[in-house]
Amino acid sequence: MPTVLVPGVLRAEAGGSAHLEVAAQGSLGAVLDELRERWPRLERRIRDENGVLRRYVNIYVDGEDCRRSGGLETPVPPAAEIQVLPSVAGG
Amino acid sequence: MTELLAIGTQKGLFLATSDDDRQSWKVSSAHFFGLAVYAVAIDTRGPTPRLLVGVDNSHFGPSVSVSDDLGASWQEPETAPLAFPADAGAAVERVWQIAPAGPAEPGVVYAGTQPSALFRSTDGGLTYELVRGLWEHPHRPDWGAGFGGQAVHTILPHPTDPQRVLVAMSTGGVYRTADGGKSWAPSNQGIKAYFLPDPWPEFGQCVHKVARDGADPERYYAQNHHGVYRSVDGGTSWQSIADTLPTDFGFPIVAHPRRGGTVWNFPLVADSQRHPVDLRCQVFRSTDAGDTWQPQRAGLPEDPNYPAVLRDAMCVDDAEPAGVYFGTRCGEVFASRDEGESWSAVAAHLPDILTVRAATV
Numbered sequence: 001m002p003t004v005l006v007p008g009v010l011r012a013e014a015g016g017s018a019h020l021e022v023a024a025q026g027s028l029g030a031v032l033d034e035l036r037e038r039w040p041r042l043e044r045r046i047r048d049e050n051g052v053l054r055r056y057v058n059i060y061v062d063g064e065d066c067r068r069s070g071g072l073e074t075p076v077p078p079a080a081e082i083q084v085l086p087s088v089a090g091g
Numbered sequence: 092m093t094e095l096l097a098i099g100t101q102k103g104l105f106l107a108t109s110d111d112d113r114q115s116w117k118v119s120s121a122h123f124f125g126l127a128v129y130a131v132a133i134d135t136r137g138p139t140p141r142l143l144v145g146v147d148n149s150h151f152g153p154s155v156s157v158s159d160d161l162g163a164s165w166q167e168p169e170t171a172p173l174a175f176p177a178d179a180g181a182a183v184e185r186v187w188q189i190a191p192a193g194p195a196e197p198g199v200v201y202a203g204t205q206p207s208a209l210f211r212s213t214d215g216g217l218t219y220e221l222v223r224g225l226w227e228h229p230h231r232p233d234w235g236a237g238f239g240g241q242a243v244h245t246i247l248p249h250p251t252d253p254q255r256v257l258v259a260m261s262t263g264g265v266y267r268t269a270d271g272g273k274s275w276a277p278s279n280q281g282i283k284a285y286f287l288p289d290p291w292p293e294f295g296q297c298v299h300k301v302a303r304d305g306a307d308p309e310r311y312y313a314q315n316h317h318g319v320y321r322s323v324d325g326g327t328s329w330q331s332i333a334d335t336l337p338t339d340f341g342f343p344i345v346a347h348p349r350r351g352g353t354v355w356n357f358p359l360v361a362d363s364q365r366h367p368v369d370l371r372c373q374v375f376r377s378t379d380a381g382d383t384w385q386p387q388r389a390g391l392p393e394d395p396n397y398p399a400v401l402r403d404a405m406c407v408d409d410a411e412p413a414g415v416y417f418g419t420r421c422g423e424v425f426a427s428r429d430e431g432e433s434w435s436a437v438a439a440h441l442p443d444i445l446t447v448r449a450a451t452v
Contacts, residue, residue, distance in 0.1 A: 045151035048183075049175055049182050056149060
């Protein structure tokens with residue numbers, strides 16, 4: 001099963017979990033759709049109401065930045081590790 | 092009796108309380124530490140006061156949280172409390188204003204957002220729906236964005252007629268509904284837009300803030316991007332009241348909660364010089380509906396003073412005599428318990444002050 005790694009700042013929105021196992025695979029979008037069903041407070045921190053990845057949120061699928069590998073269409077293999085990280089921004 | 096002053100800043104919400112009729116204040120540590128709080132409301136219509144906060148996380152988006160225990164705990168629904176429907180093709184970027192409706196609609200709360208839209212809640216501000224009449228207005232494609240973004244920043248539900256609401260946006264100007272939000276009419280006649288080829292357009296003005304008179308619900312005051320105005324006909328037309336002010340630029344304007352004709356603002360030199368007149372921290376008050384204005388600076392800093400006061404960073408409370416409050420972009424908060432005659436510091440060294448709201452709780 002793919003695993004979503006939740007950054008510390010968002011773990012409260014995932015019941016305190018640092019790792020979430022998801023059934024969805026195939027594409028990153030499908031994984032995020034499952035998050036929306038199971039952990040909606042987490043998912044809406046990652047995507048806006050149009051399903052667009054928020055500007056300052058980065059997602060790496062097996063270490064590859066999804067913005068360079070197909071965005072929400074990025075392939076997600078069965079044992080993929082999906083890491084959600086806030087980008088370096090702010091002040 | 093406790094007076095609560097909610098202070099929204101660029102890096103969190105601070106709650107100041109006074110139990111001695113506003114003579115001294117105790118300021119909390121930050122709620123939502125690190126997150127920008129552009130909108131705060133204290134809803135005192137119910138048996139328990141409710142705090143509503145528009146929280147802006149630059150990484151993870153906007154939301155609205157509420158507290159029914161004066162900030163001891165906060166709640167937020169599982170699904171987004173405030174979001175555009177799929178067919179709108181837009182996403183909420185920031186909540187700029189939260190405004191409880193009048194006493195005739197105890198569960199109704201309005202929210203104004205960036206991009207310019209109005210949302211309405213019927214469950215006390217937990218969840219909201221888009222007011223489509225304004226969103227689908229034919230003028231919307233021509234509404235612009237000011238330096239702070241494109242947003243509905245002012246919402247004034249009529250105190251006795253739930254069908255009537257006035258909103259203001261930058262840029263776009265003032266719009267009113269008289270049918271509960273189904274249709275909206277621009278209400279900018281007499282407000283100048285010096286920055287447009289036609290300086291007297293039907294809409295497109297950069298209205299910074301509008302306040303309703305405390306005694307006459309048909310009288311409004313507007314602080315514009317250069318220009319200070321009064322309307323005595325419910326917003327149909329506007330007349331300048333800037334003649335005796337030192338400048339016509341500024342952001343906030345607030346009205347006395349009960350006494351007609353009393354209004355405060357915080358003039359800045361000009362669009363290109365956003366600091367107080369004579370570098371002196373000073374509020375101006377009118378007690379004749381803007382015909383004449385007088386400075387009020389007793390107790391305010393006398394040293395050269397540079398920070399501006401943003402559009403939502405001035406408010407009045409509901410006590411007697413009325414309290415007046417403002418916060419600066421340098422994180423200072425000042426309060427007056429005598430309608431501006433004298434001032435004292437509530438807090439200093441806070442982050443950039445974005446909004447203040449006060450009420451007896």
